Amino acid sequence: MENNSSKDHRLSGRLYFLKFETSKINECLDFISSKQLHCRGAQHYGFPDSDRNTIKATGGGAFKFADLFKEKLGISLDKVEEMGSLVSGANFLLKSVPSEAFTYMNGQRNYEQIDHDDLYPYLLVNIGSGVSMIKVDGDGRYERVSGTSVGGGTFWGLGKLLTKCKSFDDLLEMSHQGNNRMIDMLVGDIYGGMDYLKIGLSSTAIASSFGKAVSENKELEEYKPEDVARSLLRMISNNIGQIAYLNALRFGLKKIFFGGFFICGHAYTMDTISVAVDFWSKGEAKAMFLRHEGFLGALGAFMNYQLVEEFPYPSHLPGDDHKKPDKNLNDNGIIECHVRVSN
Ligand SMILES: Nc1ncnc2c1ncn2[C@@H]1O[C@H](COP(=O)(O)OP(=O)(O)OP(=O)(O)O)[C@@H](O)[C@H]1O
Numbered sequence: 001m002e003n004n005s006s007k008d009h010r011l012s013g014r015l016y017f018l019k020f021e022t023s024k025i026n027e028c029l030d031f032i033s034s035k036q037l038h039c040r041g042a043q044h045y046g047f048p049d050s051d052r053n054t055i056k057a058t059g060g061g062a063f064k065f066a067d068l069f070k071e072k073l074g075i076s077l078d079k080v081e082e083m084g085s086l087v088s089g090a091n092f093l094l095k096s097v098p099s100e101a102f103t104y105m106n107g108q109r110n111y112e113q114i115d116h117d118d119l120y121p122y123l124l125v126n127i128g129s130g131v132s133m134i135k136v137d138g139d140g141r142y143e144r145v146s147g148t149s150v151g152g153g154t155f156w157g158l159g160k161l162l163t164k165c166k167s168f169d170d171l172l173e174m175s176h177q178g179n180n181r182m183i184d185m186l187v188g189d190i191y192g193g194m195d196y197l198k199i200g201l202s203s204t205a206i207a208s209s210f211g212k213a214v215s216e217n218k219e220l221e222e223y224k225p226e227d228v229a230r231s232l233l234r235m236i237s238n239n240i241g242q243i244a245y246l247n248a249l250r251f252g253l254k255k256i257f258f259g260g261f262f263i264c265g266h267a268y269t270m271d272t273i274s275v276a277v278d279f280w281s282k283g284e285a286k287a288m289f290l291r292h293e294g295f296l297g298a299l300g301a302f303m304n305y306q307l308v309e310e311f312p313y314p315s316h317l318p319g320d321d322h323k324k325p326d327k328n329l330n331d332n333g334i335i336e337c338h339v340r341v342s343n
């Protein structure tokens with residue numbers, strides 16, 4: 001965080017977010033080292049000596065890479081619990097960052113005005129490698145109510161094996177070009193082109209993901225990788241949307257916020273999740289997405305410093321038309337921020 005603060009540890013500046021794949025951890029360490037990021041912050045603001053060589057970190061990486069950080073950069077990772085960090089990060093974004101949450105339907109983002117008095121309870125669905133579903137009742141009040149191992153890692157892992165793609169972005173791009181009907185079995189394939197309206201299924205609904213591969217007697221190479229990628233993305237997004245909705249129903253939650261890097265602003269992923277929630281809830285619940293979806297844990301760990309106040313910009317800006325993000329925010333993940341830190 002850049003600083004233009006006075007002595008009482010009032011920090012103003014920008015939060016910048018960067019991501020590195022786990023396999024590129026050394027690139028991450030080199031980056032921190034080249035920018036001397038580990039030498040800023042606590043050192044300058046009169047923090048106790050014990051805090052000077054410590055940074056907050058969360059998730060599995062805070063455990064897995066603790067020794068590496070110590071060895072390469074000489075800093076200790078102060079581990080902040082993962083679910084609590086996700087919740088603090090989400091609460092911060094929802095309460096303090098204007099135009100953070102949006103619904104996605106028919107290719108369009110509609111930014112939501114979040115009413116602070118009516119935020120809780122909500123379901124937070126974090127789609128990383130695996131998926132955690134957390135019922136949030138307030139600041140620091142939450143329970144992880146469900147999860148599924150069929151998540152972003154499943155999409156990336158199966159996609160890599162089935163399409164031989166080299167990067168996650170290639171896989172996503174492929175899914176964008178593909179047609180899932182080439183490999184998914186639709187209701188119409190089973191019912192001779194007819195809808196099955198008595199149970200609410202149109203002929204174009206997926207009856208069985210990847211089901212066509214059973215009867216077609218084709219080898220994997222005979223399917224277009226784009227179509228495989230599309231079916232895979234739809235299968236996983238649909239499944240997560242459905243489990244999320246069932247958990248929302250279980251606890252009577254009307255709002256479901258989706259975060260985690262799996263989404264990474266990808267239109268088709270958000271569309272599929274939105275349609276799944278809409279379909280299963282018969283329009284009762286809505287899927288909402290977050291502009292800083294992949295950084296909830298990091299933000300929450302940052303909040304774990306003794307921040308006594310945070311107020312990026314007023315949430316209710318006059319003239320905000322709820323369709324566009326606020327002009328003070330740009331889409332590369334920077335948040336303008338003022339915080340007061342106590343030590
Ligand atoms: N450029 C990318 N490279 C690799 N994966 C990406 C990329 N962009 C998005 N993803 C998706 O993000 C997922 C990882 O998300 P994230 O970093 O939020 O989770 P994680 O912290 O590794 O997992 P967990 O929350 O289960 O601990 C990958 O499995 C993949 O589906």
Ligand SMILES: CC(C)(CO)[C@@H](O)C(=O)NCCC(=O)O
Nearest residue numbers: 128129130131132146147148149
């Ligand atoms: C194990 C974690 C919490 C690590 O972030 C995540 O990958 C996850 O929620 N996986 C799903 C595990 C399950 O609930 O089946």
